[in-house]
Amino acid sequence: MFDRTTKIAPSILAADFSAFGAEIEAVEAQGADWIHVDVMDGHFVPNISFGATTCAAIRPHIKTVMDVHLMIAPVDCYIDAFAEAGADILTAHVEAGPHIHRTLQAIRAAGMRPGVALNPGTPAAAVAPLLDLVDLVCVMTVNPGFGGQKFIDMTAKISQLRNMIEDRPIHIEVDGGVDSRTAPLVAAAGADVLVAGSAVFRGGSITDPAPYGENIRAIRAACI
Numbered sequence: 001m002f003d004r005t006t007k008i009a010p011s012i013l014a015a016d017f018s019a020f021g022a023e024i025e026a027v028e029a030q031g032a033d034w035i036h037v038d039v040m041d042g043h044f045v046p047n048i049s050f051g052a053t054t055c056a057a058i059r060p061h062i063k064t065v066m067d068v069h070l071m072i073a074p075v076d077c078y079i080d081a082f083a084e085a086g087a088d089i090l091t092a093h094v095e096a097g098p099h100i101h102r103t104l105q106a107i108r109a110a111g112m113r114p115g116v117a118l119n120p121g122t123p124a125a126a127v128a129p130l131l132d133l134v135d136l137v138c139v140m141t142v143n144p145g146f147g148g149q150k151f152i153d154m155t156a157k158i159s160q161l162r163n164m165i166e167d168r169p170i171h172i173e174v175d176g177g178v179d180s181r182t183a184p185l186v187a188a189a190g191a192d193v194l195v196a197g198s199a200v201f202r203g204g205s206i207t208d209p210a211p212y213g214e215n216i217r218a219i220r221a222a223c224i
């Protein structure tokens with residue numbers, strides 16, 4: 001069921017890479033709504049994280065929504081691998097290639113919910129022709145590639161997208177530098193999915209997961 005209530009999606013880029021399964025179970029038990037999975041190729045972005053094999057390995061540990069953010073180019077030749085890995089949402093960047101329309105159709109045809117992401121330098125208008133193809137628009141509030149970067153204010157772009165989307169069942173996700181200070185700004189502008197890596201995982205661990213819950217509740221409370 002589609003809804004626009006605020007959802008917190010911890011990015012496992014800020015988790016312990018040697019224990020993704022336990023980290024995911026801990027952060028879900030502490031109130032995460034979705035799990036955000038950042039795939040980086042060292043080509044589209046200047047960093048490498050992990051790929052579809054890792055996604056398949058962590059899938060059984062996710063009870064909520066597996067939200068996979070591809071920071072890779074090209075995309076199309078990997079879509080089936082992420083479908084087999086069990087991604088619920090598969091988001092590709094509008095900047096990742098010349099045929100984003102085809103990419104989004106292929107993601108839907110492979111049985112996943114398509115998302116489209118925009119870098120900070122890309123205007124909202126770039127996704128106007130794509131709104132009937134997607135279930136999610138991801139507004140990057142950092143230049144993608146690394147966790148823990150400073151928030152770039154994209155509230156005007158989020159408001160524009162919120163108006164463009166009208167009553168379509170499309171989530172607006174915000175990714176990068178989201179914490180309890182920046183979350184209320186993007187939520188007020190119309191975002192409903194808040195990705196947060198460092199702001200969720202800071203201070204906690206698998207053996208001491210309570211800070212994950214405190215961090216999630218602090219972000220949520222700041223948006224009310």
Ligand code: DX5
Nearest residue numbers: 144145146147148177197198
């Ligand atoms: C950036 C990634 C983000 C990132 C968010 O390239 O797409 O998901 O991990 O991390 P924080 O919340 O630490 O900015």
Ligand code: ZN
Nearest residue numbers: 038069175195
């Ligand atoms: Zn991301």
